[in-house]
Structures are given as structure tokens and as C-alpha cells.
Amino acid sequence: MSSDVRFTDFKSDKQPTWCPGCGDFGTMNGMMKALANTGNDPDNTFVVAGIGCSGKIGTYMHSYALHGVHGRALPVGTGVKIANPDLEVMVAGGDGDGYSIGAGHFVHAVRRNVDMTYVVMDNRIYGLTKGQASPTSREDFETSTTPDGSKQPPVNPLALALASGASFIAQSFSSDALRHAEIVQKAVEHDGFGFVNVFSPCVTFNDVDTYDYFRDSLVDVADDDDYDPTDREQAKDAITDADKEYMGVLYQDENSVPYNERHGVEANKADIPDGAPEGAMDLVREFY
Amino acid sequence: MPSDLNWAIGGEAGDGIDSTGKIFAQALSRAGRHVFTSKDFASRIRGGYTAYKIRTSTEKVQSVVDRLDLLVALTQRTIDENLDELHEESVIIYDGERSWEAEIPDEITGVSVPLKSLAEDAGGAIMANTVALGAACEIASFPIENLDESLEKRFGDKGSKIVENNKDAARLGRDHVRENYGEFDYELETTDNDYVLLNGDEAIGMGAIAAGCRFYAGYPITPATDVMHYLIGRIEQYGGHVIQAEDELSAINMALGAARAGARSMTATSGPGIDLMAETFGLAATSETPLVICDVMRSGPSTGMPTKQEQGDLNMTLYGGHGEVPRFVVAPTTISECFHKTVEAFNLAEKYQLPVYLVSDLALAVTEETFDPMEFDMDEVEVERGKVVDDETVDEWLDEEGRFRAHADTEDGISPRSLPGTADGAHMSTGLEHDELGRRTESTDMRVKQVDKRQRKVETARERETFDYREFGDPAAETLVISWGSNEGALVEALDILENEGIDVRVLSVPYIFPRPDLTEEVEAAEDVIVVECNKTGQFADLIEHDVLTRVQRINKYTGVRFKADELAEEIKGALAADTEVTA
Numbered sequence: 001m002s003s004d005v006r007f008t009d010f011k012s013d014k015q016p017t018w019c020p021g022c023g024d025f026g027t028m029n030g031m032m033k034a035l036a037n038t039g040n041d042p043d044n045t046f047v048v049a050g051i052g053c054s055g056k057i058g059t060y061m062h063s064y065a066l067h068g069v070h071g072r073a074l075p076v077g078t079g080v081k082i083a084n085p086d087l088e089v090m091v092a093g094g095d096g097d098g099y100s101i102g103a104g105h106f107v108h109a110v111r112r113n114v115d116m117t118y119v120v121m122d123n124r125i126y127g128l129t130k131g132q133a134s135p136t137s138r139e140d141f142e143t144s145t146t147p148d149g150s151k152q153p154p155v156n157p158l159a160l161a162l163a164s165g166a167s168f169i170a171q172s173f174s175s176d177a178l179r180h181a182e183i184v185q186k187a188v189e190h191d192g193f194g195f196v197n198v199f200s201p202c203v204t205f206n207d208v209d210t211y212d213y214f215r216d217s218l219v220d221v222a223d224d225d226d227y228d229p230t231d232r233e234q235a236k237d238a239i240t241d242a243d244k245e246y247m248g249v250l251y252q253d254e255n256s257v258p259y260n261e262r263h264g265v266e267a268n269k270a271d272i273p274d275g276a277p278e279g280a281m282d283l284v285r286e287f288y
Numbered sequence: 289m290p291s292d293l294n295w296a297i298g299g300e301a302g303d304g305i306d307s308t309g310k311i312f313a314q315a316l317s318r319a320g321r322h323v324f325t326s327k328d329f330a331s332r333i334r335g336g337y338t339a340y341k342i343r344t345s346t347e348k349v350q351s352v353v354d355r356l357d358l359l360v361a362l363t364q365r366t367i368d369e370n371l372d373e374l375h376e377e378s379v380i381i382y383d384g385e386r387s388w389e390a391e392i393p394d395e396i397t398g399v400s401v402p403l404k405s406l407a408e409d410a411g412g413a414i415m416a417n418t419v420a421l422g423a424a425c426e427i428a429s430f431p432i433e434n435l436d437e438s439l440e441k442r443f444g445d446k447g448s449k450i451v452e453n454n455k456d457a458a459r460l461g462r463d464h465v466r467e468n469y470g471e472f473d474y475e476l477e478t479t480d481n482d483y484v485l486l487n488g489d490e491a492i493g494m495g496a497i498a499a500g501c502r503f504y505a506g507y508p509i510t511p512a513t514d515v516m517h518y519l520i521g522r523i524e525q526y527g528g529h530v531i532q533a534e535d536e537l538s539a540i541n542m543a544l545g546a547a548r549a550g551a552r553s554m555t556a557t558s559g560p561g562i563d564l565m566a567e568t569f570g571l572a573a574t575s576e577t578p579l580v581i582c583d584v585m586r587s588g589p590s591t592g593m594p595t596k597q598e599q600g601d602l603n604m605t606l607y608g609g610h611g612e613v614p615r616f617v618v619a620p621t622t623i624s625e626c627f628h629k630t631v632e633a634f635n636l637a638e639k640y641q642l643p644v645y646l647v648s649d650l651a652l653a654v655t656e657e658t659f660d661p662m663e664f665d666m667d668e669v670e671v672e673r674g675k676v677v678d679d680e681t682v683d684e685w686l687d688e689e690g691r692f693r694a695h696a697d698t699e700d701g702i703s704p705r706s707l708p709g710t711a712d713g714a715h716m717s718t719g720l721e722h723d724e725l726g727r728r729t730e731s732t733d734m735r736v737k738q739v740d741k742r743q744r745k746v747e748t749a750r751e752r753e754t755f756d757y758r759e760f761g762d763p764a765a766e767t768l769v770i771s772w773g774s775n776e777g778a779l780v781e782a783l784d785i786l787e788n789e790g791i792d793v794r795v796l797s798v799p800y801i802f803p804r805p806d807l808t809e810e811v812e813a814a815e816d817v818i819v820v821e822c823n824k825t826g827q828f829a830d831l832i833e834h835d836v837l838t839r840v841q842r843i844n845k846y847t848g849v850r851f852k853a854d855e856l857a858e859e860i861k862g863a864l865a866a867d868t869e870v871t872a
Contacts, residue, residue: 013689014727042714046549058716059727064708065716066548066575068541069567075505075538079545079553080708082529083503087549087708108534265529270550270707272500272673276666277526283494284664287484288318 007036010045012062018053019127023200023211026174027121028057030198031090034117034184035063040088047090048077050102052128053202054094054121071101074109077116078259083269085260088188089116096126099135099155106157110164110193115258117187117194120157121174123202124209131205141208157197158239158250162232167192167256169235170249173214174200179222179247186249192256199247214245221248230254291346291477293428294355296370297420298339299362301332307442308360308417309340310656312424313485315438316344317658319430320479324349324777325487325656326850328369331510331594337365346479350622350657350777351853357474358427360420364388377473381423383416399423401464410457411449418454422461427469430476432462484661488626488652488774491664492582493518495630496554498669501580502528503546503553505539507561510594511653512584515556536561540568540581547577548717550707552634556582556646559601560591566609569643573613575717575726576695576703576742578637578644578674580630585649585773587848596848597650599773602827605645606802612739614746616640617801619647621758621776624663625799626652631669636753639674640745641705647801649822651774651850677704682713691715693724697737701744746803755800757807765792767864768814770807770840772798772828774850775820781853786860793860804831811836818843818863822850841867 010032018024035045045063049055051070058065064087068076077091098106098120109118125143126132132145136157140149161169168190172183180198187194199214221227221238227248228234235251238244260266295312299305309325317323324343330336341356343349356373359366360381367380367390374380374396382390384400392398401423403416410419418439425432439454486494493515496504504523506516520530533539539555546553557565562583572579585601587593605617616636620629626648633644677685685693685704694715696703703724706713720728721735729735758776761769761783771779776797786793796810811817811832817840819829826842833840843859845851 043711044709045714046708047716048545058718062714063716064548064714066545067716067718067720068544069571069719072537072541072568075533075541076545076548078531078538079503079505079542079547080549081545082531082542083546083549083551083553084708104534105538108538263529264524267527268550268709269502269527269529269546269552270709272502272527272552272671274671276498276669276671277500280498280526280666280669281661283497283522284484284661284666287486287490288482288661 005036005039005041007032010035010042010061010063012060014059016056016060018056019204021203022053023123023174023202024053024057024121026177026180027119027198027200028060030172030174030177030181030184031092031119032061033181034188035088035090037181037185038188044086045088045090046080047092048073048080049092050097052094052097054092054097057092071097072105073097074102074105074118078109078112078114081114081116082260082265085266086268091116091118093118093120095120095122095124095134095136099157103135107160107164110161110166110195112259113167113192113256115192115260117184117196119184119196119198121200122157122197123200123206125202125206127202127205138208156239161195162236162239162251166195166251167253168194168249169239169251170196171247172196172198173218173247174198175211175215179220183247183249190252190256192253192258217245218247219244221246221250291475292344293357293474293476294341294343294353295358295424296339296341296356297360297362297417298337298366298369300335301330301338302334303362304417305338305340308421309342311435311438311442312421313342313656314441315435316342316476317483317485318437319434320481320483321346321476322349322483323485323656323658324351326352327654329595337363337369339366339369344476346477351781352850353852354854358424360424361390364391367392379427379472381420381427399427399465399469401461403461406460406464407457410460411453415454415457418457419461422458423465425458426462426465427472428474428476429472431478432458434478482661483658485656485658486623487514487654487656488620488623488648489514489584490518491623491626492556492630492646492648493522494664495627496634497523497526497528498627498666499631499634500552500671501554501634502551503543504528504530505533505542505555506557507533507536507539509558509561511586511650512556512558512561512582514653515582515584536564537568540565543579544568544572544577547579552638554580554582556584558584558586559588559604562601562604562608570609570611570613571719572643573615574719574742576641577717578641580633580637580644580646582646582648584653585647593848597822597850598846598848599649599822600827601647602801605647614642614742615802616642616644616749617647618644619773619799619801620652621773621797621799623652623655623657624659627664629799635670635672636749639672640702640749641674642745647773649774675702675704677706677710677713679711682706682710686712687725691725694726695722695738696724697741700748701741702748750803755803755805757805758797758799760795760797762792762794765794766815767791767793767860768810768817769793769795769820769860770798770817770832771795771820772801773821775822778851778853778856779820782856782860785854785857791861791864806835807832808836811838811840816864816867817841818860820851820856822846
């Protein structure tokens with residue numbers, strides 16, 4: 001990994017097809033900055049994404065990348081990191097991708113604590129399929145599939161993560177560029193599963209969860225001298241606070257031991273001999 | 289004196305039937321005898337009828353037959369379930385002191401052994417089955433010392449006291465028979481032959497490690513779980529890792545991720561899991577990711593009969609998934625081939641950068657067979673990784689702007705592959721239709737180019753690889769029997785039965801479903817063509833008819849039970865007779 005990597009080195013020459021003003025631009029820039037700031041380079045970085053607007057990120061970034069199927073990005077990232085622990089693995093998804101179709105994988109990725117960063121572009125709406133309710137859409141929110149307003153409470157992804165044993169939980173806002181990049185960087189630096197829910201507004205289909213709304217309402221825990229992200233109880237109170245939405249690193253387990261370390265997985269598994277491994281006849285002799 | 293023996297132990301699930309059977313099978317194998325085992329089991333943890341059957345001979349055995357010589361019956365149902373297979377010389381070992389009154393057919397010899405109380409004498413009622421094994425050794429004139437090694441292997445971890453108690457228990461069983469019954473008409477000779485005893489799932493796991501598989505993700509499902517059980521605790525010693533995923537979708541996606549990271553990677557499941565994996569199978573094919581997906585078939589559809597045999601997934605593996613994507617479908621026909629075809633599946637996957645279905649079935653998975661260890665000669669294993677570029681060779685695949693052409697359109701359809709970490713090899717891959725750089729495109733020209741390119745890999749493989757068949761019987765016979773999967777063993781033995789009756793048959797056992805050998809010449813040269821498979825509709829027969837443009841006869845079994853040699857011989861005779869009637 002070279003020290004002279006700039007964040008633009010992670011940019012591909014493909015122009016994004018996101019709507020003008022989409023929060024995903026800022027979300028992606030923060031991811032690239034975080035990777036560059038932590039000394040990674042594109043040849044040692046693997047980006048995984050699922051389907052939807054968020055899923056396009058692999059095309060606009062320059063690195064090793066896989067754009068997979070809907071909701072399954074986390075298992076792919078898990079496989080990549082276990083197979084080659086030398087790689088920096090970043091998984092990107094949307095609220096539908098991560099908390100609806102992929103909710104089961106989210107719970108298990110969190111508890112496995114594989115050392116990778118999961119950035120969810122949460123715009124509380126399905127954008128690419130043109131405006132249906134998402135699992136994080138607010139109650140009473142009117143969409144094409146909830147014309148009378150959603151009758152279900154939204155998923156609280158941070159609470160889900162905390163309950164599943166997350167070792168790092170953060171929330172950021174794509175338009176607060178420097179702070180967002182800083183939060184993602186902390187997730188990259190975290191030894192374990194770094195989960196960042198990013199408010200990444202959809203300017204086309206969501207006129208409730210707008211830039212103005214987040215700008216006016218988000219409370220940064222970094223501004224509170226008494227907030228201690230290593231205190232799980234404090235994190236729980238913030239995450240389940242029904243009246244406020246917080247950003248910043250809400251919880252970090254300082255004693256986090258990532259999956260690969262816990263399982264003694266160290267070597268790059270791409271290196272294999274050109275025949276059966278040495279001592280393989282032992283495998284046959286076992287059947288005597 | 290017969291030296292062949294068909295032995296079984298049966299009782300309720302939870303009675304230790306499986307481990308007891310395995311101990312005896314290993315003892316026979318270690319004594320240089322050939323062994324072939326089969327299992328009857330139900331989909332429940334405790335209770336219900338379950339049995340472990342062993343056929344042993346000094347000659348190679350590779351099928352089950354309709355005959356049972358020595359039965360250890362722990363329940364009345366064990367006797368009832370096997371009535372058809374018992375004969376006048378059969379012997380049943382049962383515990384005459386137990387609460388159930390054994391109803392033994394008049395012509396059959398019952399040997400009452402107080403299994404439980406003798407086990408208690410040896411140190412614990414839990415060893416009742418070992419007492420039965422000792423009794424069986426005496427009846428079969430099989431030296432009990434051979435059992436000792438097996439008991440050591442099974443109980444060694446639990447300490448020498450447990451091993452010694454079991455040895456004592458076996459001797460109490462032997463002595464009881466010796467003192468209370470006369471000599472029996474069996475003599476199981478031992479030989480100096482050196483065999484290993486393993487089942488198909490184990491052979492697949494062993495093949496995977498031999499081939500350099502370093503990542504396995506799976507979700508438990510009968511009858512594929514044993515692949516995972518085998519790998520856990522072993523693959524780590526060779527630098528690999530096993531992860532139990534939260535579901536099948538996760539399992540295949542994890543395996544895909546590991547493959548993209550450059551590891552040889554595999555998942556194994558059964559039919560229901562294959563259904564769930566279909567979407568990611570398509571992603572693997574279009575993103576050109578080398579992946580081995582093992583389908584150990586069981587009775588379907590839906591949950592079907594989880595513990596029963598069937599070969600019903602051929603169409604799923606051949607056609608499953610939306611859109612048109614190239615794949616290889618390789619189906620081992622014997623337990624030994626489970627090893628070799630697994631190695632080959634990994635090589636095919638990487639050489640052609642596509643997913644390979646390795647299709648096995650329950651009959652291969654759960655039955656054990658003896659082999660010369662050199663059938664699994666590790667020195668013969670070759671690992672071919674295909675067109676992997678390194679830091680030097682990557683340059684020739686960069687476009688004018690220095691971008692790696694991961695999906696370059698090549699003459700043979702195979703693109704270069706850069707593993708993460710390779711300088712300048714960074715690229716994306718996607719399930720979307722893509723250009724040479726791996727980026728989404730809807731260009732009509734590029735769409736056609738990429739579809740053709742992926743398809744061309746199959747043509748290249750047809751030129752470079754040998755997709756052949758195994759042949760048995762009389763090459764000049766007018767009757768041709770074609771088979772795939774686990775039916776081979778029973779067919780080979782059926783050949784002998786038919787030959788004794790003057791019926792010459794040529795058997796082709798085909799381990800490649802796609803690409804597969806062209807059998808036109810073989811079919812045209814035959815008078816009668818019969819395709820044998822364990823399904824209702826004849827999925828493989830359909831392929832043969834399609835390829836050769838002629839009608840074939842079909843022998844289909846879908847009871848959930850594998851073919852037996854004598855049964856197959858009858859079926860083939862029946863098919864020939866029916867054919868004669870029609871033409872006459």
C-alpha cells in the first residue's frame with residue numbers, strides 16, 4: 001500500500017447516472033477519501049455492492065469490485081475478506097438492499113464481525129424502481145405502494161445492529177462531507193465490522209427526508225463532551241431515542257476481535273500449489 | 289462355505305445403528321475384505337426405523353442386493369422391514385431378555401443374546417451393540433481381533449478404559465454364541481489387501497482439499513451436509529476455511545466472494561438449496577467467476593423425501609436460472625469418481641471461468657465402499673488455474689488508457705483473470721451485461737459479443753477436454769444400456785447376472801451431463817437402447833433422444849430407493865422381452 005494515494009485514484013472515468021443532487025455522490029466521495037486516508041490503494045481494495053442506485057457504486061469507483069445480486073453483498077464481502085485478509089473490503093448497499101431483502105445477512109454479518117466496512121446509503125425510499133416504500137420509510141409516508149401512507153413502523157437499523165452484537169455503529173450524512181469522510185474512515189480503521197448508516201437523500205422521490213430536514217435535525221454526538229461511544233448503555237439510549245436522530249460514531253467496542261483473527265484465518269487463499277498439497281495422502285490413510 | 293455376507297443392524301434412530309455399522313464395516317475393510325454399505329434412514333433425530341447394511345466379499349462389491357444373511361435386530365420392525373430379503377439360512381441376532389417378544393419366521397434361525405445384560409457385565413448397557421458385533425463375529429467366523437482395531441478407532445478419544453470395556457463386551461457376545469449355539473455356515477476370510485472405506489460425500493471433500501479448495505461455505509442439508517462435516521477440521525490443516533452460512537443464498541454468495549478474491553471455492557447443497565442458489569449461479573456465470581456448486585440430489589420436488597434417493601435435479605442443473613448462461617455439469621458415477629470429478633470440476637471452473645455443477649446423489653453420498661488407496665493417488669492430482677495474469681503479464685491486457693480488460697473478447701472465449709492484489713489489474717465485474725472492462729452496457733454490439741464470448745468457452749472446452757464415458761460389458765452386444773450417476777455399480781453387477789443367463793449387454797456410464805459425449809454412433813450400433821435412471825420422467829433419456837434423434841427405452845425408479853443389481857438385471861430382461869413382443 002502506497003502512501004501517495006489520493007482519493008481521486010479511487011475514481012473511475014465512468015460518469016455516474018445518479019440524479020443531479022443525489023446524496024450518493026457525497027456518500028461515495030467520503031468512502032474514497034476514507035480509503036485513501038487510511039493508506040489503501042485500488043489494487044488492494046475490494047468493493048462489493050448489491051442492486052439499486054447504491055449498487056452502481058462499483059462502477060464509479062476504481063478498485064477490484066463486484067456488483068452482485070440484490071441483498072447479498074454482505075456474504076460476498078465476507079467471502080472476499082476470509083479468502084484474502086490482506087484486502088481492504090468495503091461493502092455498499094441501500095436501505096432496501098440491506099434492511100429488506102438482505103436483513104438476514106445483515107444480522108449475521110454483524111455478529112460475525114468480519115473486518116470490513118459496510119456503508120448503507122439510506123434514503124428511506126426505493127429510488128431506482130421509482131418511489132416505493134422502503135424498510136426505513138417513516139410511518140404514514142405516502143409512496144406509490146403506500147398511497148394512504150405506510151402503516152408499518154420503520155426498521156431501526158442501528159438498533160438491529162446493536163441487538164445483533166455490532167462492534168461498530170455509526171451514522172452520517174452524505175452532505176456533511178468532511179464529517180462523513182471522517183466517520184467512514186473510523187469504520188475502516190475499526191478492527192471488525194464497521195457499520196455506517198448514511199443519510200443519503202433521494203431528491204427525486206423523497207420530499208420528507210430531505211437535505212434540509214437532516215441539516216436541521218441531526219445531532220452530532222461528537223459535539224457532546226459527555227458522549228462516550230464505548231459505553232453501550234449510552235449508545236442504546238441514543239440509538240433508541242424516538243425524538244432525535246444522531247450522527248457520529250455511536251458505538252465502538254474497543255475490545256473487538258474480528259472474525260479472521262478469532263478463527264486464525266491469515267493467509268491469502270489464492271496461493272495454492274500446482275498439485276495436491278503436501279501430505280495429502282494422509283487424507284486417504286484416514287479411511288483405513 | 290460362503291465367504292460373502294450380507295449383514296445388517298437395524299433399530300430406532302438414536303440406537304447407535306450408524307456408528308455400530310461403521311465399526312463393523314471398518315473391521316471388515318481392515319481385514320482386507322471388500323465392503324459396500326447402504327443405509328435406510330428416516331428424516332428424524334430419534335425413533336423410526338433405521339438400518340445400516342453391509343455387503344462384504346473378497347471380490348469387489350459395488351451394489352446392494354435383495355438378500356440378507358445376518359441381521360442384528362434391535363426392534364421387531366427391523367425384522368418386519370427385512371422379511372423379503374431373509375432366506376432359509378439367514379440368522380437373526382436379537383436380545384431375548386428385552387421387553388419385546390421377537391417374532392422370528394419359522395425357517396429362520398434366531399440367536400438370542402442378552403445384549404443389554406452382557407453389556408452391563410462389561411461396564412455399561414450402552415455397549416449392547418458391541419456385544420451384538422461380537423456375536424456377529426462368531427456367527428460369521430470372523431476373527432474378533434479385527435474388530436478391536438475398529439473399536440480403538442471409534443472410542444480411542446474417550447480413553448483406553450472405554451476401548452477395553454468395548455473389547456470385553458464384544459468377547460462376551462462372542463462367548464455367548466459359542467457356548468449356546470453350534471457352528472454356523474459362514475467363514476469370512478481375511479486377506480492382506482489394503483483397503484480404504486469411504487462414502488461419496490467424503491470423497492468429494494477429499495477431492496476438494498486435494499484440488500486446493502481453500503474456502504467452503506454451506507448450509508446444512510441432507511444428504512450434502514457430510515461434505516461440510518468432512519471439511520471442517522481438515523481443510524484448516526491445508527490452509528482452508530469452512531463457514532456455516534445463515535442460508536443457502538449466503539453460502540453461494542460467500543463462495544462467490546472468495547472465488548473473486550482468488551481462492552478455489554465451493555459450496556454443496558441438495559435440490560432445495562440449488563433452487564435458492566439459482567440467482568447467484570447466474571451471477572457467477574455472467575461475471576465469469578470460477579465456482580464449484582455441488583448438488584447432492586435427494587427425492588424432490590419441494591422438501592420431497594430428504595433421506596431418499598433420486599436423480600431428479602438434472603434438468604435444474606442443466607437449465608436452471610434465468611437467461612442463457614454457460615455452465616458445466618459433471619456427475620460422478622462412483623464414490624471414487626466423486627474424488628476425481630471434484631478435482632476436475634475445480635480445474636474446469638478456473639480454466640473456463642464459469643460455475644461448475646458437481647452433481648452427486650444420495651446413494652453415492654451415504655454409502656461406503658472399499659477401494660485400493662491408490663485410487664486416490666494424490667501425486668496424480670493436477671491443478672490448472674487457467675489464464676491468471678501476474679504483475680508482468682497484466683500489461684498485455686490493458687486498454688490504451690491502462691484499464692484492465694477483465695472480460696476481453698478472445699478467440700477461445702476465455703478472458704484474462706487478475707486476482708485482487710495484482711497491480712493494475714483492478715476491475716469490476718457485474719451481473720449486468722458488461723463491456724470488456726466489466727462495466728454495464730446496453731450496446732447491442734457488445735451484448736452480442738459478450739454472449740457469444742461466454743458461449744464460445746463451451747466450444748473451446750469441447751475441443752480441449754475429453755468428455756467421455758466409462759464402458760462395461762461386451763462392446764459388441766446388441767443391447768446398450770446407458771446410465772448416469774450412482775447406478776453404475778448396480779449395473780456392472782447386473783451385467784454378470786445377465787451374462788450368466790446368456791444375455792450380452794454393453795453399458796455406458798456417463799459422468800458428463802454438459803458438455804456430454806456424443807453417443808450417436810453407440811446408439812445407432814445397438815439393437816436395443818435402454819437408459820437407466822432414478823427419476824420418473826427420464827431426464828437423461830430425453831437428452832439422449834434429443835442428441836441422437838431416436839427413441840430409447842427407459843428404466844426409471846423413483847421409489848426413493850436405489851437400484852439393486854438383481855433388480856436391474858430383471859428390469860433389463862423385462863425391457864428386452866417387451867421390445868421383442870412389440871417387434872414380433
